[in-house]
Every structure is written in structure tokens, then in C-alpha cells.
Amino acid sequence: MSDATTLDPQAGAAVDAQPQDMTSSQTSVIDQRPTPEVHAQCARSPLAHLFTARDDGDAGIVLQEKAFLGHLTLRGDPAQPGFAEGVEAALGLALPLTPATLHQNEGGRSIQWLSPDEWLILVPGEEAFTVEKALHEALAGRYQVVNVSGGQTVISLSGDQARQVLMKSTPTDVHPRAFPVGRGVPAVFAKATLVLRRVSESEFELVVRRSFADYLGRWLLDASEEFGVCIKG
Amino acid sequence: MSQQDNQTAAAPRRLASGGRIDRATPLTFTFNGKRYQGLAGDTLASALMANGLDVLNASFKYARPRGLVAAGAEEPNAILQLGSTEAGQVPNVRATQQALYDGLEAHAVSGWVKAQKDLMSRFLPQVGKLGGKFMPPGFYYKTFMAPASLWMTYEKYIRKAAGLGRSPLEEDPDIYDHLHQHTDVLVIGSGPAGLMAALVAARSGARVILCDEQEELGGSLLSMSADCLDQTLDGQPAIEWRDAVLAELEACEDVQLLPRTTANGYHDHNFVTLHERRTEHQADLAPLNARGAQQARSRLHRVRAHRVIMATGAHERPLVYSHNDVPGNLLAGAVTTYLTRYGVAAGDKLVLSVNNDHAYRAALAWAAAGREVVAIADARPDPAGVMVEAARAAGIRIIAGAAVIEAKGERRVTGARIAAIDIDAFSVTGAVEELACDTIASSGGYSPVVHLAAHTGARPVWSDEIHGFLPALGAPMLKGFDACGAANGSFALEDVLVAAYASGVAAVEACEFETAQAEVPAVSELAETPMLPLYQVPHDKPTARAPKQFVDLQNDVTAAGIELATREGFESIEHVKRYTAMGFGTDQGKLGNINGMAVAARCLGQTIPDTGTTVFRPNYTPVTFGAIVGRHCGELFDPIRYTAMHEWHVAQGAKFEDVGQWKRPWYYPQGSEDMHAAVERECLAVREKVGVLDASTLGKIDITGRDAREFLNRIYTNAWAKLGVGKARYGLMCHDDGMVMDDGVTTCLAEDHFLMTTTTGGAASILEWLELWHQTEWPELDVQMTSVTDHWATLTVTGPEARALVGELTDIDLDRDSFKFMEVREGLIADIPGRIFRISFTGELSYELNVPANYGLHVWKRLFECGKKYGLTPYGTETMHVLRAEKGFIIVGQDTDGSITPEDLGMQWCVGYNKPYSWIGKRALSRPDTRRDDRKQMVGLIPTRKKAGDERIVLPEGSQIVFDPEHAIPMPMVGHVTSSYYSPTLGHGFALAVVKGGAKRIGETVFLPQADGTTLEAEITSPVFYDKKGERQHV
Amino acid sequence: MMHIFCPYCGELREEEEFHVKGQAHIERPKDPEACSDAEWGDYLFFRNNPRGVHHELWIHAVGCRKYFNITRHTVTYEILETYRMGEQPTITGETKADPTTQAKGVSA
Known part of the structure; x- marks a missing residue:
């Protein structure tokens, strides 16, 4: 592949052929959350079958699924005028521009740098549509907001042996010097991948894809067994 | 092992005092089924020696009796089978590296002798009777070369005859794991060099890992003794300095001390694999931990180090003389170590054959233990130095300018033939004197253990100063890699410590830490005189006719064999090695490689560096499969991916098919149905009534941007310019070579918003493909892509009754004229917001329901609540395949194989020949080959x-x-x-x-x-x- | 197991996070229809295989998912530089002499 930096001659013609001016997005956005009653009755989280409450006593590892959060993927060019401001206005958090960092607030919202043009936004589940809409209203030009709440879940990992379990699982350096609070990265984890973030001195969050949740959950339980496990329901 | 067994013999060769063993803690073990007693602190080797066991194995090729030669990783003979249970069997264990524990069971590896006899008697009965004499180097190649058609038969027997030990027949109940490590400084080896370097690094605050293959950290310091005139550090016995350094290191938060941990492989960019044996010193199978949970028996550390310091020391080289393989022939340093560290004397009467001062320690320690030193044959004409003088003063006879040229005895040394030799003329120059003895210890100098430094391809460099190979420090393959101490050719203790200090400082500075205060301990004085290079000792007969002079004991390679190889025209040391098997397998040339090269060099009339250099490969010593596998076994062998409806499929008794990492329902048997009966029933249900398929595994990519449509035009073979909002279209993707790579339906959700579907297998690779073109060729296009594969659960309802069934669940108008084929609608489906796509892979009336996956199971269950009256039947991938094939719909990867164009598929209707942009794959369709x-x-x-x-x-x-x-x-x-x-x-x-x-x-x-x-x-x-x-x- | 500096993440990461995608700087002809069959065949099928300095396209697959280029020595596995799409290498086979020397060797 080349690294074309100039427009190629065919591209212009095609772009010109676009019929209408689309300065604002026409993305099809739907509120994907059912009513609270329906949600309470019908939702099934990716780890509900595996992370049943348990306490081995004096457990070195504490696990909890943070289910049904709102997960949004944001893509866009932060060099575009108004992009960073728009995100901050819509979300209430500054757009992280430093690689591998995340910003979070007391309200359970966070935004994590994944790539120069991609961020992961986590919000309480019932806020997903509000935030998605707000982002569409605040942003223009090249950007994308996609609701991926059904495709991901979050595992909270804490306990005295949390670092040891991570070291068994990921080639990412999780030493406190290398992985301070506020750092987050996609990571190879066992034979799958996930997003690993340190949200406090004592807690890591693992954002896992739904279809891999069972495998990763089983892996964590297996790697944690020798330390004793507490699973919070 | 039972405590009531009181028949354990007393250990005849154990000294009354001295060593790091605990005489108050006896341990019982068995060897070849017989019980013996050892002590806590013993290795299996020292315990065997203490019990006077001379013959531990039969040699690989010639079935000659063999005993202990060394005290460390370089041991070539005492490679044993361990395990008191079938599941706990471990082959290939060096007795010198195995700590003794109560109940240990060990066996000689003799299975191959029988296997080899089988091989011979089956194919070459005449050779089998005559034995090893008729097995020159290249024997197997020469003998089993023809006829080629019989190779398959030969191979089965040769393989059996080639092993050392056997694998267990039962499943291993132990667990293993991996630990990913990152460190500023990795120090390999914990002798004086390793300790000094680690101390400097640790004091500066760096993250440090210090590993050592032995049970205890300390390396050569552990076998130092005043008996051998060993030096003091800061006026104290060296062991006290070691204890103090370790205590300080242990107290550092960011220092990990890893005994029983072998650095087995050095890989690119300072990536090192360490094999830690965690419980193998305790029991046959790993004991439960304090919580009662299973713990890993061994562990593979995968270390990325900013700096690596190799402080692996040196291996003593044996001298190559006749019958140097008879039990009772040992390395001089090993004799010392068994005496000073384990309190065991290898025998009663010692003859020492040396070319250096340092090896005199063996004689001094031997005499101090009250044993007789018969004589020291020193190849140097005028040996001097402090140790030599001390031996003289002790009344030990020193025969200068001479060497042991042959050992006498069969199952144990009974005497040594000693003669004056001329090294340059390679000849015996004087009368041969035969001295009675039971032990011959030899030392031909010291080879730095450079194995790790060669693993990435940096060839070690010959040093005429030390007569050995040094690591090629500074080579591009060794960036951030340092070596110090004996591993880098410094043998005098003071030099070792000074070099190690410098290595520590350099590492710390490279890691951008400030060097903290640390001091090199003061070393007491000890003058040594230079060694004289000697490898193969001349015999009074020419090499070819002299009694066997072994170069590689593990592979039974002799000096005569190497000489023969050079005579047969093998001039490259690579070829000599492969022809003779020198340095093969688990040995990795630790004892024999340099002696072998010296023999080849002598035969070819050239120097050792002219003959070649040595390249070693990982692993340094054998690693168990368990450690390599770690936790990646059983249900965790590979990720298994599930859809949101999986538990329903399981409850319904579905049979599953592996599709990549996904488990997909294959078919749903009822009663005693086999697959054919189930699939026929499912097929007819779809054609006549209605069926439902879990299609969630299809790849789904959300694509937005004002150029999204143009992007699709370039990526797909067909045209997308006129696809209206709310409409869907099937598309084909090709590589630029014109060959079909993926297909799927893409829907226009808004003017600048599309939902692409890909094959199940293509989900990840197609997203990478789209990003490739966007990032590298068309960055100017305003288009963004995000995977939503896992987000949407997809339920395909298909069959004549599909409309009636889906209509019960949704508020979307399904009227045939308002919601046409190849269209999409949004609305509530069983109270869940989602989308319905009217697309069909069966040829029947079909609706694909997409709902967020957290509600997929709910919608699926609601379908079945409503579906009974319509005869709703779940169907799996097999039925899907039949139905789509009846319609002639291809599956990419099954009906295509990377050599099929859209035109080959007869899908010209899906090729936009007139699209303005020359889309991916178009140009290739007019190549002569695609036009055939x-x-x-x-x-x-x-x-x-x-x-x-x-x-x-x-x-x-x-x-x-x-x-x-x-x-x-x-x-x-x-x-x-x-x-x-x-x-x-x-x-x-x-x-x-x-x-x-x-x-x-x-x-x-x-x-x-x-x-x-x-x-x-x-x-x-x-x-x-x-x-x-x-x-x-x-x- | 190489240690690779991602020019977008600004950090060294383990090789497991990356996939190699072949030779770098293979530009798709701007007007494919104007290419002769031989030119198109060159673009599709022919790649360099140097013993020495090589430019490769990689993707930080488990990471920022960005494509970028690596100048790598195919014998020593040294990574001489990594650079973003659209940038040119500062080190080429001509600028860097081959540091490896041929030697006879024994492998074990």
C-alpha cells in the first residue's frame, strides 16, 4: 500500500458527484434502550451465567461485572475546529489527546483515547442515547458515533493479587510505574484482546467483547483460583 | 515414601562434616527401584554419589556404563527419568539440577538400549551382535538410506531408539502458567558477578530480576572453601558477602529473586524466556498452596528487559583422553563442588589431570577431606602459582609436562595411565606410568557460558587470551545486552567483581536511573599462573586406533569419529556436527563443542577460529511442555466465542459446529434423530412453514461519512451510487488480483450511513482491509468504520410463515408492498428497539431481526412463544448450507478458494464494469489469465x-x-x-x-x-x- | 519477539499487538486501466526480499489500529525506525552499510 497524501484524480470526480451538501450528519440514530421495565425483565449480560456471587474469604482477587453500561465509540479528527470542544460540551469531560489516557468523572462517565481518531466513551446505560444525541448535535464534519453497548461489557478487577493475575494474562506492563491511574490501552489478554484501564489505585477495568466474555471470564477465574476469589453480584 | 523403611544403606561417600547439606534431615529416595537415603540440601546427583552409585546410565550409542561427570547443567550422563506416579513422569532430568525431596523416584533411561537392539536385530542382525564398533559416524545415514521405500518402516524403529526417556501415558494433573514480566535490568546468574551487578541496579531503584538455575542463589560462591584457598571478600568468607547482598536484595520492593529459574532463550530485543521450577524440589506432583488451591508446578516467565546482564559463568572443559567416559572420570570443578557444597567425596584415590591452576582446588579439597591424592598430572612444563605451591607443600606429587592419556577400568576407574606429552607434536614423549586410583578429575580450562548471547544469531568470538569463545557484545543482535564475570572471560574474582560493577552501572544509566552508592568488596590476593591450551590428549596409539576418546558423552561422539568425518571430506564444522551428532539435542554442546572443534581443527591443520564459531539455539536446557503451554489448555486452549442465545441452543440439545472461534448451532436433533434426519426436517420446515437461525456471528461494520458511498463503490465489485436510503444490496469484494475474498449485504441507513455485513470468518479481517485502503490510499475520503459484530444479535426468521410470525412481535408494518424485499425498517421487536432487514439467504420470505445483544435471548424466546402455532423450527448451519446451496448462493471460502473471480462464479450481474473508479479487483479481470x-x-x-x-x-x-x-x-x-x-x-x-x-x-x-x-x-x-x-x- | 515503537501511540509495545502486512510503499497505480498487464502484474505480485534493510508495512492491530512503516534489518532484526503513513524512511539500504559479516558456524 502506498501512503497517498494527495488526492488522486478519480477521487475528485466521485466526490463531486455527491448530490447534496452534508455538513451535518444524517446518521440513523435510534434509542436502543427499551423502557426501564422491559430492560429489567429482559436484559441478559454477557457474564451473567458465569459471574455468580462467591466469596472464598480473604480473597486476593475481587471481580465484578459492570453490566449494561452505555458504550460509545467516537471517531473523528481532533484537528477539526470545534471537535474537542464539541465532545467536551456533549459529554462533560475533556477529550483526551494524550495516547493511552482516560478522563473520568464522578457521574460514571469516562472517555479513553484509543487511537489518534478513536475514543471509547462509557456512561451509565440509561444515558447512552442522551450522550449519543448530544454528540451528534455538537459535532460536524468528519466524525462517527456508534453505540456498541450490546457488544461489550466491563469486568472490574481488584484485590491484592490483581497485578499478579494481570501479569499471568497480558504482555502489557502493569507495574504501577508503567501503568498509573488514568492509563488505558487495548491489550492482548490470554489469546484474546480487551481494553485494559486503571480507574483507581486499586481497580482495573477490563472492557471485553461480548462474544469473548465467557472465555476471558473463565481465564480470569482460573488465573485467580490460587489467590481466592470474591465475585460481587 | 514410607518412614518404616529402615533398609536404606548408609551413604559411604558422605563426609562427616562440611557442605551446605543438613545432616539432621535425611530424605529417602529410590533409584531404579532401590531405596537410598540423602540429605536435605542434596541434589539427586550428590545423593547418588554419596551412596556410592557409580553407574547411572548406559550410553546412547555404545551402551557403555556412565556415571556423573559434572555438578551442573552441563552434566551429559546422569539424565534420568523422574516420577513416582505415571502422570508425574518427567524425562530428561539432569540429576545435577534436581533437588532431592523425600519420596523422589528416579530411573535410568535405558529404554533406548532395548529399542536400539530391536532396530538392529530386525534389520541388521549381523551388526546387532557385534555392537558399537561397527557404528561409525554417519552409520544411520549410510545404513538406512536405501531402499527409500523402506524408510517409513525404519523410521518407526529409529525414532524409538533415539529418545532419552519417555513421556507420561496419563494426563498431567498439575497446572502451569506464564508470567509476563517487564524489568529495567535482568541479571542471569547469581554468582559473584550476578550479585554485584544486581546490587548496583537495585540500589539505584531500578526494577531488577535476578535468576539462577540452581536451588540456591550464589553460584560459585556456594562451593568456595578455605580448604581450597578460596578468597575472602572484605576479609570474610565469600559466602557471608553473598548472604548480606541477598538479604539487601530481598528487601527491595522492585527486585525479584528467582532461584530454580533457568534463562532458556534469548530472543529479539531483549526478550528472555525463564523457566522457573516452582515445586519440583518438593514433590512429584505440585502440593496444594496454603489456601488449599492448586499452584503452578512450573512457570514460564516471558521477560522484556531494558538491559540484560549475562552472568552465567563458565563451564569447565574436560580433557579428551582414552576411556574418559568410565565412571569415576569427572570434571575437577565438579569434584570440588561435591566436596565443598554437598559434603561428598567422589572416591578415595584421586588423580588430577590439568592445564591450569584453578583446578588444583579439587586436590586441595580432596586432601582436606582426608582422601588420598595420588598425583596431579599438569600439562604445563613448569607449573607455579599459589595453589600449585600449596599442593606441593601438602606433599602431593605433581608430574609436570604430563597428562592422563587413558583411564583404566570398566564400570569404575581403577587406574590412570600418565605420560609426558608434546602438545605441539601431538604425541606421547615419555614412558607411560600407570597409577592405581578410583577417580580421575580433569580440567582443560574454562568455557564462558555464552549460549544465550548466541540465540539471536550473534556468533561468539574466539579469544586467544582465554582459549575460549566470548559473547559478541556490541553486535546488532545484542543491543542492550551485556555480559560480565566468567561468562565474559574474566576469571579472577577481583576482575569479576569490577566488571560486574561496571555492567551494573552501565545498565542503570541506560535505564536513566542515577547510580547509587555501592562498593566492590575487597578481594584477598591469590596469584595464578596462565593455562596451557590442551583439548585432546595424545595417546601412545594414533587416535583412530587408541581406545575411545570421548568428545561428546551424551551423543557418544569420539575424537576418532570427528577425525573420520574430516577424512571423509566434511570440512565445514556444521557438516561435521550433523554427521557425528556432536552437540545435538539437549546437550547443546556444553561440554564437547570446543573440544570437538579443536579435534576438527587439528585434523584439518587449522586454528579453532578458522574452523568456525559456535552458534547455540534455545533452549539452553529442556523445558517441559507444561511450562510452554501454561494455562492455554483444556477449555482455555483457545477462545470460544458465543452468541447471546447460546444458552438456549444448549438447553435445546443443539449440536455445535466450530466456525472459526465461534460455536454455532449445527443442527437441533429431536429424539433419536441423526444429523441427516434433523437437517431434512429443518429444511422442510423452512421451505413449508418457518424456521429461525442464530446469525449473530456475521460480521457487521457501521460505516459513516459523506464519502461512505464512494468508499463502497471502490471496495465492492458492484455499484452503490443509486442505493436509496432504507435499501439493501448484496455485494462482492475482491482482492486487487480480482479474486473473490468476501461477500455480504450492505444497507443504506441514511445518505451517509451504511451497515455492512461480512462473512463470519471475515469480520475482523475485512475491517482491517477497509482501514488499510482508507489509511494508506484514500485518506482524503470522509469515511469512518466501527465494528458492531458483537453489538447486534441477529435472528433470521425465514419461511412462508415468517411474516405472520414476525408480525406478532413488532410494530413495524410488514405489508409486502410497503416493506419490500431488500429493505430495512426500524421499530420495536418484542419491545426491544431494533431493525428488521428483509433479506434472504434461503430463497424464502425472510426477515433478519437485529436487536442489541443484551436483549437477543429475550427476543429469541419470544419468537418461540409465538412461533408454536406456525411450526417455528430452529435450524443450524448445516440446514442453512443446504438451503442456500439449493439457491446457488455461494459461501466464500467454501465455494471459492482465492482463485475464483466473480465471473468464474457467473456473477457478472454483481460486477460494475462501468463504475467511474477502477475499483479493487477490476483491472485484474482483464488480465490474460482471468480472461481464459x-x-x-x-x-x-x-x-x-x-x-x-x-x-x-x-x-x-x-x-x-x-x-x-x-x-x-x-x-x-x-x-x-x-x-x-x-x-x-x-x-x-x-x-x-x-x-x-x-x-x-x-x-x-x-x-x-x-x-x-x-x-x-x-x-x-x-x-x-x-x-x-x-x-x-x-x- | 520484537519490541516495536508505535509512532501513533508513542510507545514501545510487544510484537503480539502488531501484524505485518508486507512491503511498504507499494503504491496502487493511479490509473489501473492505463497499466499494461506487466505493470499491473508487478504491482500485484512482485516484492523485494532483501538481506538487510527492508521497509515494511505493519498495523498496530491490538492498539490504535493504525498502519505505519518499519525500517527493519532482516538479518539482525534491528528496528531502525518506525514512521507514520505518508512519511518517507530516513534510513535505506544505501544509507546503512550491512553490519553483519559472513562466518562459518556451528549451530547446536
Whole structure:
């Protein structure tokens, strides 16, 4: 592949052929959350079958699924005028521009740098549509907001042996010097991948894809067994 | 092992005092089924020696009796089988590296002797009787070369004859794991150099890992003794300095001390694999931990180090003399270590044969233990130095300018033949004197353990100063890699410590830490005189006729064998090595490589560096499969991916098919149905009533941006300019070589918003593909892509009753005229917001329901609550395959193989020849090769029915197709079957196939020769078998 | 197991996070229809295989998912530089002499 930096001659013609001016997005956005009653009755989280409450006593590892959060993927060019401001206005958090960092607030919202043009936004589940809409209203030009709440879940990992379990699982350096609070990265984890973030001195969050949740959950339980496990329901 | 067994013999060679063993803690173990007693702190080797066990194994090729030679990783003979249970069997354990524990059971590895005899008596009875004399180097190559057709038979026996030990027959109950480590400084080896370097690094605050393959950290410091005139550090015995350093290191938070941990492989960019044996010093199987949980028996550390300091020390080189393999021939340093560290004397009467001062320690320690030193043969004409003088002063006879040229004895040394030698002339120059003794210790100098430094391809460099190879520090493959101490050719203790200090400082600075205060301890003075290079000792007979002089004891390679190889024309040391097997396998040339090169150099009349350098490969010592596998076994062997509806499928008794990492329902048997019966029932249910498929595994990519449509135009073969909002279209993707790579339906959700579907297998790779073109060729296009594969659960409801069924669950108007085929609508589905796509992969009226996956199971269950009255039937991937094949719909990867163009598939309707942009794959469709008219083209096949029952014929998938079954073999093969099923709807078997020029051969008969000698026959048809006009999906 | 500096993440990461995608700087002809069959065949099928300095296209697959280029020595496995799409290498086979020397060797 080349690294074309100039427009190629065919591209212009095609772009010109676009019929209408689309300065604002026409993305099809739907509120994907059912009513609270329906949600309470019908939702099934990716780890509900595996992370049943348990306490081995004096457990070195504490696990909890943070289910049904709102997960949004944001893509866009932060060099575009108004992009960073728009995100901050819509979300209430500054757009992280430093690689591998995340910003979070007391309200359970966070935004994590994944790539120069991609961020992961986590919000309480019932806020997903509000935030998605707000982002569409605040942003223009090249950007994308996609609701991926059904495709991901979050595992909270804490306990005295949390670092040891991570070291068994990921080639990412999780030493406190290398992985301070506020750092987050996609990571190879066992034979799958996930997003690993340190949200406090004592807690890591693992954002896992739904279809891999069972495998990763089983892996964590297996790697944690020798330390004793507490699973919070 | 039971405590009531009181028959353990006293250990005859154990000293009354001294060493790091605990005489108050006896341990019982067995060797070859017999019970013995050792002590806590023993290795298996020292315990065997203490019990006076001389013969531990039979040698690999010549079945000669062999005993201990060394005290460390370089031991070539005492390679034993361990395990008191079948599941706990471990082959290839060096007795010198195995800590003794109570109940340990060890066996000699003698299985191969029997296997080898079997091999010989089966194929070469005359050789079998005569034995090793008739097995020169290259024996196997020469003997089993012809006839080639028999190789398969030979191989089975040769393989058996080639092993050292056996693997367990039962499943291993132990667990293993990996630990990913990152460190500023990794120090390998914990002798004086390793400790000094680690101390400097640790004091500066760096993250440090210090590992050592032995039970205890300390390396050579552990066997130092005043008896051997060993030096003091800061005026104290060296062991006290070691204890103090370790205590300080242990107290550092960011320092990890790893004893029993071998650095086995050095890989690119300072990536090092460490093998930690965590419980193998405790029991046969790993004991439970304090919580009562299983703990890992051994662990593979995968270390990325900013700096690596190799402080692996040196291996003593034995001298190569006749019958140097008879039990009782040891390395001088090993004799010392057994005495000073384990309190064991290798025998009673010692003859020492040396070319350096340092080896005199063995004689001094031997005498201090009250044993007789018969004589020291020193190859140097005028040995001097402090140790030499001390030996003289002790009344030990020193024979200068001489060496042991031959050992006497068969199962134990009984004497040594000593003669004056001329090294340059390679000859014996004086009368041979035979001295009675039971132990011969030799030392030919010291080879730095440079193995790790060679693993990435940096060839070690010969040093004339130390007469050995040094690591090629500074080579591009060794960036950030340092070596110090004996591993880098510094042998005097003071030099070692000074060099190690410098290595520590350099590492700390490279890691951008400030060097903290640390001091090199003051070393007491000890003057040594230089060594004299000597490798193979001349005998009074020429090498070829002298009694065997072993170079590589593990592989039974002799000096005569190497000489023969050079005479036969093997001049490259690489070829000599492969011809003789020198340094093969688990030995990795630790004892023999340099002696072997010296022999080859002598025979070829050149120097050692002219003869070549040594390259070692990982692993340094054997690693168990368990440690390599870690936790990646059983249900965690590989990720298994599940859809949101998985637990329902399991509850319904579905059989599953692996599709990549996904588990997909394959079919849902009822009662005693087999797969065929279940699939026929499922097929008919879809064609006649309604079925539902869990299609969640399909790849789904959300694509937005004002250039999204143009992007699709370039990526897909077909046109997207006119696809309206709310409409869907099937698309094909090619590589730029014009070959089909993926397909799927893409829907226009808004003018700048599309939802692409890909094949299940293509989900990840297609997203990477799209990003590739966007990032590298068309960055100017305003388009963004995000995977939503896991986000949407996809439920495909299909069959004549689909509209009625789905209508019960949704507020979306499903009227045939307002919601047409290939359209999408948004709305509530069983109270869940989602989308319905009216697209069909079965040819029937179909609705694909997409809901966020957290609600997928709920919607699926609601379908079945409403579906009973419509005869709703769940169907799996097998039925999906039959139904789509009846319609001639391809599966990319099954009906295509990377050599099929859209035109080969007859899908010209899906090729936008007139699109303005030359889309990916277009140009290749006009290459001469893709224009050939005899390309393999997609057709249908219907097996010829000649008699009742033939309608059940299903052509085996993969069958090769020929036009003329009478053609002489090899017949020209003109195509193959890609998909083949029995169709309950059609009432006969049918297949999709590719056939050369097939599109123009409709109606012709082709033949499919089978492996069993029969030939099947079929008629070429259109690939569409059912509802050729496509009316049913539009109802 | 190489240690690779991602020019977008600004950090060294383990090789497991990356996939190699072949030779770098293979530009798709701007007007494919104007290419002769031989030119198109060159673009599709022919790649360099140097013993020494090589430019490769990689993707930080488990990471920022960005494509970028690596100048790598195919014998020593040294990574001489990594650079973003659209940038040119500062080190080429001509600028860097081959540091490896041929030697006879024994492998074990």
C-alpha cells in the first residue's frame, strides 16, 4: 500500500458527484434502550451465567461485572475546529489527546483515547442515547458515533493479587510505574484482546467483547483460583 | 515414601562434616527401584554419589556404563527419568539440577538400549551382535538410506531408539502458567558477578530480576572453601558477602529473586524466556498452596528487559583422553563442588589431570577431606602459582609436562595411565606410568557460558587470551545486552567483581536511573599462573586406533569419529556436527563443542577460529511442555466465542459446529434423530412453514461519512451510487488480483450511513482491509468504520410463515408492498428497539431481526412463544448450507478458494464494469489469465440416477472431476466439488462445483473417481436448483 | 519477539499487538486501466526480499489500529525506525552499510 497524501484524480470526480451538501450528519440514530421495565425483565449480560456471587474469604482477587453500561465509540479528527470542544460540551469531560489516557468523572462517565481518531466513551446505560444525541448535535464534519453497548461489557478487577493475575494474562506492563491511574490501552489478554484501564489505585477495568466474555471470564477465574476469589453480584 | 523403611544403606561417600547439606534431615529416595537415603540440601546427583552409585546410565550409542561427570547443567550422563506416579513422569532430568525431596523416584533411561537392539536385530542382525564398533559416524545415514521405500518402516524403529526417556501415558494433573514480566535490568546468574551487578541496579531503584538455575542463589560462591584457598571478600568468607547482598536484595520492593529459574532463550530485543521450577524440589506432583488451591508446578516467565546482564559463568572443559567416559572420570570443578557444597567425596584415590591452576582446588579439597591424592598430572612444563605451591607443600606429587592419556577400568576407574606429552607434536614423549586410583578429575580450562548471547544469531568470538569463545557484545543482535564475570572471560574474582560493577552501572544509566552508592568488596590476593591450551590428549596409539576418546558423552561422539568425518571430506564444522551428532539435542554442546572443534581443527591443520564459531539455539536446557503451554489448555486452549442465545441452543440439545472461534448451532436433533434426519426436517420446515437461525456471528461494520458511498463503490465489485436510503444490496469484494475474498449485504441507513455485513470468518479481517485502503490510499475520503459484530444479535426468521410470525412481535408494518424485499425498517421487536432487514439467504420470505445483544435471548424466546402455532423450527448451519446451496448462493471460502473471480462464479450481474473508479479487483479481470475461457467456473451437479436409491447419492465434497474416466492415469482433472448435500425439497442429491469452461457445458456428463476405486457420474446443471425465478423471497 | 515503537501511540509495545502486512510503499497505480498487464502484474505480485534493510508495512492491530512503516534489518532484526503513513524512511539500504559479516558456524 502506498501512503497517498494527495488526492488522486478519480477521487475528485466521485466526490463531486455527491448530490447534496452534508455538513451535518444524517446518521440513523435510534434509542436502543427499551423502557426501564422491559430492560429489567429482559436484559441478559454477557457474564451473567458465569459471574455468580462467591466469596472464598480473604480473597486476593475481587471481580465484578459492570453490566449494561452505555458504550460509545467516537471517531473523528481532533484537528477539526470545534471537535474537542464539541465532545467536551456533549459529554462533560475533556477529550483526551494524550495516547493511552482516560478522563473520568464522578457521574460514571469516562472517555479513553484509543487511537489518534478513536475514543471509547462509557456512561451509565440509561444515558447512552442522551450522550449519543448530544454528540451528534455538537459535532460536524468528519466524525462517527456508534453505540456498541450490546457488544461489550466491563469486568472490574481488584484485590491484592490483581497485578499478579494481570501479569499471568497480558504482555502489557502493569507495574504501577508503567501503568498509573488514568492509563488505558487495548491489550492482548490470554489469546484474546480487551481494553485494559486503571480507574483507581486499586481497580482495573477490563472492557471485553461480548462474544469473548465467557472465555476471558473463565481465564480470569482460573488465573485467580490460587489467590481466592470474591465475585460481587 | 514410607518412614518404616529402615533398609536404606548408609551413604559411604558422605563426609562427616562440611557442605551446605543438613545432616539432621535425611530424605529417602529410590533409584531404579532401590531405596537410598540423602540429605536435605542434596541434589539427586550428590545423593547418588554419596551412596556410592557409580553407574547411572548406559550410553546412547555404545551402551557403555556412565556415571556423573559434572555438578551442573552441563552434566551429559546422569539424565534420568523422574516420577513416582505415571502422570508425574518427567524425562530428561539432569540429576545435577534436581533437588532431592523425600519420596523422589528416579530411573535410568535405558529404554533406548532395548529399542536400539530391536532396530538392529530386525534389520541388521549381523551388526546387532557385534555392537558399537561397527557404528561409525554417519552409520544411520549410510545404513538406512536405501531402499527409500523402506524408510517409513525404519523410521518407526529409529525414532524409538533415539529418545532419552519417555513421556507420561496419563494426563498431567498439575497446572502451569506464564508470567509476563517487564524489568529495567535482568541479571542471569547469581554468582559473584550476578550479585554485584544486581546490587548496583537495585540500589539505584531500578526494577531488577535476578535468576539462577540452581536451588540456591550464589553460584560459585556456594562451593568456595578455605580448604581450597578460596578468597575472602572484605576479609570474610565469600559466602557471608553473598548472604548480606541477598538479604539487601530481598528487601527491595522492585527486585525479584528467582532461584530454580533457568534463562532458556534469548530472543529479539531483549526478550528472555525463564523457566522457573516452582515445586519440583518438593514433590512429584505440585502440593496444594496454603489456601488449599492448586499452584503452578512450573512457570514460564516471558521477560522484556531494558538491559540484560549475562552472568552465567563458565563451564569447565574436560580433557579428551582414552576411556574418559568410565565412571569415576569427572570434571575437577565438579569434584570440588561435591566436596565443598554437598559434603561428598567422589572416591578415595584421586588423580588430577590439568592445564591450569584453578583446578588444583579439587586436590586441595580432596586432601582436606582426608582422601588420598595420588598425583596431579599438569600439562604445563613448569607449573607455579599459589595453589600449585600449596599442593606441593601438602606433599602431593605433581608430574609436570604430563597428562592422563587413558583411564583404566570398566564400570569404575581403577587406574590412570600418565605420560609426558608434546602438545605441539601431538604425541606421547615419555614412558607411560600407570597409577592405581578410583577417580580421575580433569580440567582443560574454562568455557564462558555464552549460549544465550548466541540465540539471536550473534556468533561468539574466539579469544586467544582465554582459549575460549566470548559473547559478541556490541553486535546488532545484542543491543542492550551485556555480559560480565566468567561468562565474559574474566576469571579472577577481583576482575569479576569490577566488571560486574561496571555492567551494573552501565545498565542503570541506560535505564536513566542515577547510580547509587555501592562498593566492590575487597578481594584477598591469590596469584595464578596462565593455562596451557590442551583439548585432546595424545595417546601412545594414533587416535583412530587408541581406545575411545570421548568428545561428546551424551551423543557418544569420539575424537576418532570427528577425525573420520574430516577424512571423509566434511570440512565445514556444521557438516561435521550433523554427521557425528556432536552437540545435538539437549546437550547443546556444553561440554564437547570446543573440544570437538579443536579435534576438527587439528585434523584439518587449522586454528579453532578458522574452523568456525559456535552458534547455540534455545533452549539452553529442556523445558517441559507444561511450562510452554501454561494455562492455554483444556477449555482455555483457545477462545470460544458465543452468541447471546447460546444458552438456549444448549438447553435445546443443539449440536455445535466450530466456525472459526465461534460455536454455532449445527443442527437441533429431536429424539433419536441423526444429523441427516434433523437437517431434512429443518429444511422442510423452512421451505413449508418457518424456521429461525442464530446469525449473530456475521460480521457487521457501521460505516459513516459523506464519502461512505464512494468508499463502497471502490471496495465492492458492484455499484452503490443509486442505493436509496432504507435499501439493501448484496455485494462482492475482491482482492486487487480480482479474486473473490468476501461477500455480504450492505444497507443504506441514511445518505451517509451504511451497515455492512461480512462473512463470519471475515469480520475482523475485512475491517482491517477497509482501514488499510482508507489509511494508506484514500485518506482524503470522509469515511469512518466501527465494528458492531458483537453489538447486534441477529435472528433470521425465514419461511412462508415468517411474516405472520414476525408480525406478532413488532410494530413495524410488514405489508409486502410497503416493506419490500431488500429493505430495512426500524421499530420495536418484542419491545426491544431494533431493525428488521428483509433479506434472504434461503430463497424464502425472510426477515433478519437485529436487536442489541443484551436483549437477543429475550427476543429469541419470544419468537418461540409465538412461533408454536406456525411450526417455528430452529435450524443450524448445516440446514442453512443446504438451503442456500439449493439457491446457488455461494459461501466464500467454501465455494471459492482465492482463485475464483466473480465471473468464474457467473456473477457478472454483481460486477460494475462501468463504475467511474477502477475499483479493487477490476483491472485484474482483464488480465490474460482471468480472461481464459477454460477457467474453472461455478456450475451445479446432479448425480446420475440409474436405479432406485440413487437419489440418495451425495457426491463427496472435494471430489475431483474428469471428463473422460477411461483416460490413462494421471487423468486430467478439470475441477472439483465445492458443496454437496442431499435436498429433501428436491428429493435427490445435488452439488456445487467448479469445472473448466463449465458455464458452456450445461447438460454434459462428468465423472468423479473416488479413492475406493469407484467412479461417480453427474450431469452439469445451472447452480440454481430451486425457485429459479426467485419468486418466493418476494411474496 | 520484537519490541516495536508505535509512532501513533508513542510507545514501545510487544510484537503480539502488531501484524505485518508486507512491503511498504507499494503504491496502487493511479490509473489501473492505463497499466499494461506487466505493470499491473508487478504491482500485484512482485516484492523485494532483501538481506538487510527492508521497509515494511505493519498495523498496530491490538492498539490504535493504525498502519505505519518499519525500517527493519532482516538479518539482525534491528528496528531502525518506525514512521507514520505518508512519511518517507530516513534510513535505506544505501544509507546503512550491512553490519553483519559472513562466518562459518556451528549451530547446536
